[in-house]
Every structure is written in C-alpha cells, then in structure tokens.
Amino acid sequence: MSSAQGNETLKQPTRRTWIKWLGTTPLAMLVGCSGKPSAAFSGELLQPDLSVGHRIRDGWKLPQPTGAPSKHAVVIVGGGIAGLSAAWELQRQGIQDVVILEMESTAGGTSRSGKWEASQFPWAAHYVPVPMSFNRDLLELFQEMNIVTDVSADGQVTVAEEHLCREPEERVFHQGRWLEGLYPASIQEIHSTDRQQLEQFQLQMNQWAQRRDEQGRRAFAIPMQLGTDSDPEVIQLDQISMAQWMTDQGYDSEALRWLVDYGCRDDYGLTLEQTSAWAGVFYFASRLSGQANSIAEMESQPVMTWPQGNGKIVQHLSQRFAKQIRTEHAVTKITKQPNGQSMRVTAYDKARDRMVELIADDVVFAAPQFLASRLIDQWQQAGRDATTFQYGGWVVANLLLKARPSESKEDGLAALMAWDNVICHSDSLGYVNASHQSGADHGPTVITWYHPLLKDDPKLSRQTLLQMTWDDWAAIVLADLSRAHPEIETLIQRMDIMRWGHAMIQPRVGFMFGKQRQQAAESLGRIHFAHSDLSGIALMEEAFARGVAAARKCGAS
Structure with missing residues (x-):
C-alpha cells in the first residue's frame, strides 16, 4: 500500500463541499479554521499503490524486459482472496508450477490486515458467515484451517467455538443510548x-x-x-x-x-x-x-470472525504459497503467443525497477474487470465490455485506543462494547472491536471504523476521496464516533486511515442479470477470470468460489 496522495485533478466540488456532503455532522464541528482537528495523536493516510498505473497513464515509457521469459503452467494476476484460492485449487489438482503476481507489497487485497501491540486488525473484510453444507469447497478450506471441525451427514456444520463471534455480537446507538442487536428500538x-x-x-x-x-x-x-x-x-x-x-x-x-x-x-x-x-x-x-x-x-448463519478479520484466511494461504507469490509486480500486458497455445504476461518489478516476462499455459486473471480492458490485448477484439461494472469507494480507519470508552450503566447489557457497534442514522457503519474475540473486555484495543461513499457517481467519489487529507478524515471519524463516545479523542493513541477507491463491486439495478456480468465469467482463450466482481457481490465466499472455478478451467482450454 502507499501513503502517497492521489494525483487526479478535481475542480468541483471542493474538499470542504465534500465534507458537507458526508452529512454526519455540521461542518463547523468537523474542522476548524485551520482545516485540522485538535487531535493529540498522529497517523498515516494510506491507499492501494497506484503509482505504476498513474505513471503509465501520464506517458511513462516502460523499459524493455531483460533476460529470457520464465515458463510456468499457470500465472495468476492478483493476490487477493480470488487469486490465492485459485492457487489453492490448482495445488489440489497437482499443478505446482504456479506464480502469483501481486501489485502491492503484501497479498490479500481488501482482506489484508495490520498489527499493533494491542491487537491485529482488519483493513476491510472482517467476517464470514458459517458456510452451508452445499458450499463444499469453502468448508474444505476451513477444515484444513481447523476452523470447521465436522460436517455431518445431514448437513450440520460444526465450527470450533473460538472462531464463532462471541457475545455481545452487535449493538446500535440510537437516540442517545446503546441497544442490543441492530434494530433501532x-x-x-x-x-x-x-x-x-x-x-x-x-x-x-x-x-x-x-x-x-x-x-x-x-x-x-x-x-x-x-x-x-x-x-x-x-x-x-x-x-x-x-x-x-x-x-x-x-x-x-x-x-x-x-x-x-x-x-x-x-x-x-x-x-x-x-x-x-x-x-x-x-x-x-x-x-x-x-x-x-x-x-x-428463524436465525441467520452464525458469524465467524478473528482479530485480523479475513486476514486470518489470507495469512493461511499466503504462508502456503509464500514461494509462489511475487509482490510488487504490476502486470502491464497480457498477450497471446503466436502459437496460440500459451500466454505472455509482462510485469513491472517495482523492487528491482525492471520489466519481467512470463510464459504460461494458462492465466488466471484474479483482478477487477475494469483492469482487464487495460491489460488484456485481445479484450476489445473479443467484444468484451465492462462499462456497467461500478465499484464503490470506502474509507476505513483503524484507531488504537489506550482504554475503552466509558458506557452508561442505564444501557444494561448493551453498555458492554460489542464486536459490531453501529451508530444509527450515521453515514458510517460504525466500528468493529478487534480484540473482541480475545475475551478482553477492558484495556487497550483497536477499533476499525467503516465509511462507504454513497454518491451516485463513483468516479466523482474517488476523485474527492483522493483529494481529502488525513486531517479531513480524522475530523470526520472523530465527529462520528463522538456521538456515541464523547471522550473518544482522549483515548486515541493512533489513527491510520485507508482510502479504498475501488473497494467493492456494486450490485446496482439491472447489473446482476445483465449481459456484461454474465459474459465476464467466460474464459477468453486461455485466460480465466476470477474475482468477486464476477458475482456482483464483494463477499469473501464469492471471491473464493470464483478463484476455484477459474483454477478448474486451467489445462482444459
């Protein structure tokens, strides 16, 4: 990830107009005349590393590859859940000669995690409902991880207790008090x-x-x-x-x-x-x-969660494929070899400042569709179109607290910080408590605050998202959390803020059964697609299933 500012230009609306759009608190309460909060803590403003893409967009001429191309059975483009799951399934098929090219310095995508002394914490995705018995592949992964301990003949799934979200699971802040559950009454x-x-x-x-x-x-x-x-x-x-x-x-x-x-x-x-x-x-x-x-x-499937969120799954798969993952490798082009029997993948190795080439029998494209048109040579010739794929931006803040906020005893059982803590009628989703599963209900912790950008034009949201500073977002986070925890600012020791410009695919009206989404999952020659956006829903289970499905197409082209 990168802490560099985005370089997209935006004339309207201004940054201060955008803060008004957020609508959670009057502007005067968010930032002072200097535009900075009075916070006595620091932090970083982070974002996925867009540097190579921006350099190419701005006219950077890529260097020529040096050395002979390496040859592999499968090259996987993208090291998120979909890419890692494809590698997992390929290994189960006995295909070992696999390389995973990941643009970031660490694998995981939106399921990555971080760690401070108080706790590990998620940077986005943070839970998985217990899979139903028909989701056999995912159950096999969780059995391998010793999370699922048994699947009975009648379909009952047993999960090791420490992986199930403990009580209290959720609460909502409504009209000045905390209530158990999410219903605002x-x-x-x-x-x-x-x-x-x-x-x-x-x-x-x-x-x-x-x-x-x-x-x-x-x-x-x-x-x-x-x-x-x-x-x-x-x-x-x-x-x-x-x-x-x-x-x-x-x-x-x-x-x-x-x-x-x-x-x-x-x-x-x-x-x-x-x-x-x-x-x-x-x-x-x-x-x-x-x-x-x-x-x-009537009851929904129980929730499984961990301090690092879905980073738990990423850690397991990343350790398994440590030798196959090549981080800081930004793919720049995917072309068909003249013989038509293999693919050539060109990537920029950021750490070594060089171009590399890989020849593969099959390619698993485990990256979003909006990148496919820029990277795959025969994309437009094949009549592919991804213009209806829209991706929402998110802001995620991780806050290191030296102690838990004080709570009113009048709130009863809801006075105890839950795993999921929602603020009613806020544009944010509230926060999850990273140390909840540890059983420690007092003392330091990390809370992860989520804010989706809800404007109708996702592009405009992304442009403004990149323009806003750490000070801007820190003020918004403080104002939102202060509604439920007036003394929160005095408890914060650090606040890191992640800007996700393309965090998740959005299932807008008409998209789910539209032609483009349905066509996107079809292989393009020896290129097989694997990403949650193919499902129209950004869930871990969807990314996993798409990765497994793409892996099963390899070798059969």
Whole structure:
C-alpha cells in the first residue's frame, strides 16, 4: 500500500463541499479554521499503490524486459482472496508450477490486515458467515484451517467455538443510548405497526430462503452461482431498487427501512435506492437455512470472525504459497503467443525497477474487470465490455485506543462494547472491536471504523476521496464516533486511515442479470477470470468460489 496522495485533478466540488456532503455532522464541528482537528495523536493516510498505473497513464515509457521469459503452467494476476484460492485449487489438482503476481507489497487485497501491540486488525473484510453444507469447497478450506471441525451427514456444520463471534455480537446507538442487536428500538418499545412489518419482512425472507427452482437450486445461495439463474420472479427483482420493492410490499416502517438500508450499505456500499432488489433480498435470504417454521426458529448463519478479520484466511494461504507469490509486480500486458497455445504476461518489478516476462499455459486473471480492458490485448477484439461494472469507494480507519470508552450503566447489557457497534442514522457503519474475540473486555484495543461513499457517481467519489487529507478524515471519524463516545479523542493513541477507491463491486439495478456480468465469467482463450466482481457481490465466499472455478478451467482450454 502507499501513503502517497492521489494525483487526479478535481475542480468541483471542493474538499470542504465534500465534507458537507458526508452529512454526519455540521461542518463547523468537523474542522476548524485551520482545516485540522485538535487531535493529540498522529497517523498515516494510506491507499492501494497506484503509482505504476498513474505513471503509465501520464506517458511513462516502460523499459524493455531483460533476460529470457520464465515458463510456468499457470500465472495468476492478483493476490487477493480470488487469486490465492485459485492457487489453492490448482495445488489440489497437482499443478505446482504456479506464480502469483501481486501489485502491492503484501497479498490479500481488501482482506489484508495490520498489527499493533494491542491487537491485529482488519483493513476491510472482517467476517464470514458459517458456510452451508452445499458450499463444499469453502468448508474444505476451513477444515484444513481447523476452523470447521465436522460436517455431518445431514448437513450440520460444526465450527470450533473460538472462531464463532462471541457475545455481545452487535449493538446500535440510537437516540442517545446503546441497544442490543441492530434494530433501532428495544423489544419493549417497538410500535405495533413496526413490529408487524418486521415480522412480515422476516417471514418473507424465510420464504425466499425456502424457494427452489425447477432444478432444485435455492433462489439465493452463497456463493451466488449455486443459486438459480432461471426463476423469473427472482430475476425480475433485479429490475427495481430495494427501496421500490419495499414500497411495493407496503413496508413503510422507518426502523425497518433503516435496518435494510444498513444491510445494503454494509455489504454493497449502496443505499436502498441504489441497490438492486435482488441484492437487497439476497443479503437476508442467502444467510437463512429456510428450514424455520416460525419467526422464533428463524436465525441467520452464525458469524465467524478473528482479530485480523479475513486476514486470518489470507495469512493461511499466503504462508502456503509464500514461494509462489511475487509482490510488487504490476502486470502491464497480457498477450497471446503466436502459437496460440500459451500466454505472455509482462510485469513491472517495482523492487528491482525492471520489466519481467512470463510464459504460461494458462492465466488466471484474479483482478477487477475494469483492469482487464487495460491489460488484456485481445479484450476489445473479443467484444468484451465492462462499462456497467461500478465499484464503490470506502474509507476505513483503524484507531488504537489506550482504554475503552466509558458506557452508561442505564444501557444494561448493551453498555458492554460489542464486536459490531453501529451508530444509527450515521453515514458510517460504525466500528468493529478487534480484540473482541480475545475475551478482553477492558484495556487497550483497536477499533476499525467503516465509511462507504454513497454518491451516485463513483468516479466523482474517488476523485474527492483522493483529494481529502488525513486531517479531513480524522475530523470526520472523530465527529462520528463522538456521538456515541464523547471522550473518544482522549483515548486515541493512533489513527491510520485507508482510502479504498475501488473497494467493492456494486450490485446496482439491472447489473446482476445483465449481459456484461454474465459474459465476464467466460474464459477468453486461455485466460480465466476470477474475482468477486464476477458475482456482483464483494463477499469473501464469492471471491473464493470464483478463484476455484477459474483454477478448474486451467489445462482444459
């Protein structure tokens, strides 16, 4: 990753106008006249390393490769979950001659993690629901990691207790107090109309979870390619927004609409109005077994989490493929060899300031589709188009706290910091507590704060994202957290802030069953694609499944 400022130019809106757009707190409370918070702590402003791409864009002439190309069975472009999973599956097939080219100084993509003395912590992805029994490949990985201990004949998955999120799992700050769970009202205070709509929504999600197509496939499954692609009612959901669907169903409860909006922002970085209704229903229905006969029996899949978030998985796979991973290698071109039987991959080795070439029988392109058109020589000739692929920007801040914030005893059990701590009616998603799984409920910790950029034009969001400084973002983080923890500034020892310009694919209206997404997963000769954006949903399970699927195509071209 890099701490360099982005060099994209932006004339309007200004940085201060952008801070107003964030909408969580009045501008005067965010930054003073100097534009800096009064914080007595420091930190870094980080971002994925874009230096090579920007140099090429600005006219940099690449040096000529030196030395003969190395030859390999498979070259994997991208060392995130999809690329590492492809290597995992290739090894299971007995294919050992594999090279993973990763642009960053460390593998993992948005599942990477960091470490301070108080705890490890995630830089983005931070949990995985317990896979259902039909997700066999992922269960095998988790068995290999000693996370899943058994899968019974009737499909019951057993997870080692230390990997399951311990209580309290989640809480929400609403109207000046913390409440257990994520619904912004206590059980005793839910209005009858709100209660009725919440129960109806839960029953409806369970019905979607029970639904099967003519082939016996679930309407909504994780990974999504195991779900139906032929049920007309399911497909039709992609033609309207989740907001429209809820209105059509008569759901006007403010609390319920906030809860569903939170889910869309949490997994997709989109609002209710921006999210495909298919994705909105998927968020809830795909995590339900569909076996419940009543609301009392209805429960989403348990959550597995670790101090470093999904960095736990990255660490396991990175250690396994340490000799195959080549970090700081930015791929610049992928071309077909004249014989048509192999591929040539050209990459810039940043550490050694040289160009290298690799010849591969197959290439797994485990990078986002927006890069494919720039790197793959025959992309446009093949009639490929990725213009409907839109990626949301995120800001993630990790805060080292010397102690936990004080809590009101009036909040009861919700006064204890949970794993997931959400601030109602904030544009942020709140924060997760990295040391939660350690069982230490007092003393130093690291909290990870998440903020999706929700504007309709992702490009504009990215441009402004790169223009804002550490001071700007530190002020926004402080203002947001101070709503729930007035003394938070006095507890912070360090705040590092990551700007993710293309953090996740966005399942906007019409994208999930559009031609471009469906075509994107098809191999292009000996190039096989593997990334969560092929699923339209940026989940670890989707990236893993796409990596495994691409690996299985290698050697069969």
